[in-house]
Amino acid sequence: MAPNRIRTLLIDDSAFMRKVIGDIIRNDETLELVGIANDGEKGTEMALELKPDVVITDMVMPEKDGMYVVQTLMDKYPTPIILLSSLEKTNARIFDALQSGAFEFIDKPTDLEIVRIGKYPLVDLIREASRTDITVLKAKQLAKKNSHAHSFSQPANYDIIVIGASTGGPGAVEGLINNLPKNLIIPVVVVQHMPPRFLESFAARLTLNSPLPVRLADRNEPLKGGTIYIVPGESNTRVEFNHSEGEPTFVFTNKKYNEYNNPSIDCFFESVAEVYGSRSIGVILTGMGRDGTMGLAKIKEKGGFTIAQDEESSVVYGMPKEAFERGAVRQVVKLKEIPGFIISCL
């Protein structure tokens, strides 16, 4: 038996899922399944007693649900928590749970063949979760909100702000856009890795507290100042200059990128570098993997301003680290300072 295995606890009301997820954990020699519970209350009690490294919990359960698990554990015994979401029960409360300190969510496997061939990414997620700094998860929300008007220089020094994020991103993006000035005159585009069907509820959630309108980008839609666009996940998204309309518009593409697709940060950022050049600000936030580095490097190469979230405030210091180490970043900034930093560029 290998030492220092990651001790995990699984909570799910479905016996079938307890079997499927339980087997994934049991079959990995770096993981140890220390407990299994079939409802949120029992699972939380077990977590408080067994003190696992990572908790994996179903989001929707009949009595005490995933939200209960997150709120109780983050209060009494802060632990990285992975939420299991299911296709037929897409639930906007996922975002409340993330904002309350959950590490990340993952769709339950729908195709067991994917599990069998080892393509279901739960194990990697558990490993990342076990390495995360719990104080970052505890302090996800930005304490203060500043959406006061800003006096922009005319014209502004930059024409677009683009943000790429993955694991830990929903909370980070929310905090960032809630702290933009209500009279922002340029567009903001967010590329967030997430199962496509969640992106619409993500945009709807952001609308609640955002000082600016938030919407999913549409095919051939022109980019308007003062609007926050979330790119959809059915394909990759680019911006292209529409010569007949005389303005940049969103275009969807099936072109595949190496690091991540639907949506690819590299794809969108690369097109921003081509269309907006030195008048773009690119931001890479928390996330696993390397997506965004190539696109951010192109923005920097064209003279745009590039920013990466700092290690201390990142739930997963993967994408920002890669971008920084590859020389794609002009300034590393703490999450809560990014909105003000960006605006002082304008």
Added chain:
Amino acid sequence: MGKSVLIVDDSLYMRTIIKDALEGVGFNIVGQAANGEEAIDLAFELQPDLITLDNILPDMIGTDILKVYQEEGLKAKIVMISAVGQESVVNEGLRLGAKAYIVKPFTNDQLVEAMTKA
């Protein structure tokens, strides 16, 4: 009680950013001015230890405000805030008595360092 500070910036958004950053490390924000007239009136009325002075204001530029401060013998130490590419403004500001400067965009650490240095 930390050192008293007057913030001069025409953007309420930026004044809030600067206020939160400085209050977070113990400075005492005693006033905020949104234009040159307020910057001059409040400086003499409040007599703060430090002033953050954005160079571009709707009615005056920072260096003209510095001239008034200097002629009237204001004791406050001034930290100039300027945009990239305005090195000549910074040099003139330092000649007119500013103790430190920061260039936008800036992080909280850079702001606090300039304030501590002033």
